[in-house]
Ligand SMILES: Nc1ncnc2c1ncn2[C@@H]1O[C@H](COP(=O)(O)OP(=O)(O)O)[C@@H](O)[C@H]1O
């Protein structure tokens with residue numbers, strides 16, 4: 163069945179001029195012209211049967227005659243009685259009724275141009291919905307991915323191809339308050355409809371706590387108040403014990419690069435960590451792991467062992483040249499700064515999730531349990547945990563956030579990498595506030611650069627291993643470019659900053675230049691969607707999610723206008739001192 167069942171009387175008008183991809187049509191009926199808007203899609207009869215040309219309206223004018231098509235609209239009094247109503251259209255593709263066995267195929271090429279006098283129809287309502295299904299290659303049965311409806315046509319649903327959106331990564335951008343978090347919630351809700359849904363959301367500010375249903379599994383990275391409570395994975399509290407960190411990450415935490423002893427300190431750390439890890443692999447059952455050991459092997463080790471050895475070297479005295487004499491050992495005094503940094507971090511309550519994990523987290527088996535909690539879907543045998551995992555990082559100090567988020571991403575990536583292909587279950591990583599931990603500018607060897615490296619790898623290779631990235635940020639110009647350039651889908655919401663706009667414009671296809679002009683004028687909750695998942699750019703009004711993130715927008719004026727006073731300094735100070743609000 164062809165999706166375009168137009169009859170001639172529906173026609174908007176007919177073609178009066180053709181120039182490669184630019185077509186001008188004359189519209190006789192003023193009412194039809196008035197209903198038309200820039201950026202709407204139109205269909206033109208093609209000279210070949212079984213084909214229709216698709217165009218987008220770029221300009222609408224009422225003009226005295228068609229000799230000067232390019233001039234801007236003239237003032238009212240200049241209009242002669244027999245005006246011409248003209249619509250300028252850019253052709254963007256062809257819809258073929260059939261190609262071999264396939265019906266309704268959209269191509270971004272122009273195989274023909276329309277003839278003079280060819281009819282032009284406005285693409286609206288049902289027909290637009292059907293056309294969207296065709297271009298996003300959405301199956302007609304089964305649950306479909308849809309963020310919302312077309313802004314220019316409320317009756318038409320904007321579908322996206324759910325395979326392509328996650329396979330080729332996506333970004334969601336927009337100034338603060340433009341609706342990114344709600345869009346993310348909408349997306350998660352759509353994913354959650356599927357029985358084997360699998361996604362992880364990095365929730366940096368705890369905004370997504372209100373998303374509570376069977377489909378959502380909430381985990382919070384342990385805060386200072388969780389140290390004594392002994393709560394763990396079963397209570398939704400996630401520790402990220404230090405032994406999970408790679409060697410580079412540990413060095414970036416403990417070794418101050420500006421210290422002249424830094425090279426010695428890194429070398430000693432390699433040695434002591436290797437020894438401490440190997441000490442845990444003495445049992446015969448670990449022989450295979452020991453045989454293939456690297457410093458990055460995810461094996462628990464006792465940081466106290468490392469500390470004891472560092473202190474020994476720092477104070478070591480060795481035999482001197484003369485009999486009975488003593489001199490300072492090779493590392494005497496050279497480990498002091500490293501030791502004090504290590505001790506400070508170890509006892510820092512804010513880093514308790516890292517350095518003061520409960521005993522359970524120091525077992526080999528714990529990693530398996532933790533990964534299972536994060537990657538297992540809703541249908542997992544042990545307990546009906548949701549397929550959408552929301553990980554709350556709100557109590558993680560900001561300087562260490564990049565290391566921690568990327569650590570989880572890395573664990574998920576490694577897990578997929580080491581899963582046999584036929585057993586791999588695809589997973590989407592949704593990175594809210596990505597500019598905070600996938601920054602464009604990162605100092606060499608810092609936690610930031612380690613994080614960037616991990617995300618770059620996922621962006622480049624994730625597709626092979628079934629990992630889709632969704633990068634969400636209000637400052638795309640501050641997000642790592644390599645990662646952005648791997649994102650083949652753009653969901654752009656209102657974006658006011660010039661630097662950010664130009665980053666996004668570069669990601670939009672060239673032929674759609676004027677769409678970029680919409681970025682600053684989009685409404686709250688409105689997005690431009692373009693990319694692999696939607697071959698044509700579409701302006702979508704995002705449907706409100708049922709469960710809404712907590713946007714934490716304070717209504718200053720309304721609050722100031724209330725009669726009851728509100729303040730609680732006593733508890734604020736108390737919480738500040740104990741570093742916990744619970
Ligand atoms: N799709 C939408 N429909 C209606 N209102 C919306 C929509 N998305 C966002 N909003 C409004 O905008 C506010 C901010 O949205 P939010 O998603 O938190 O923005 P961001 O994450 O971009 O800072 C919300 O509290 C809500 O009032």
Ligand SMILES: [Mg+2]
Pocket residue numbers: 342343
């Ligand atoms: Mg947000």
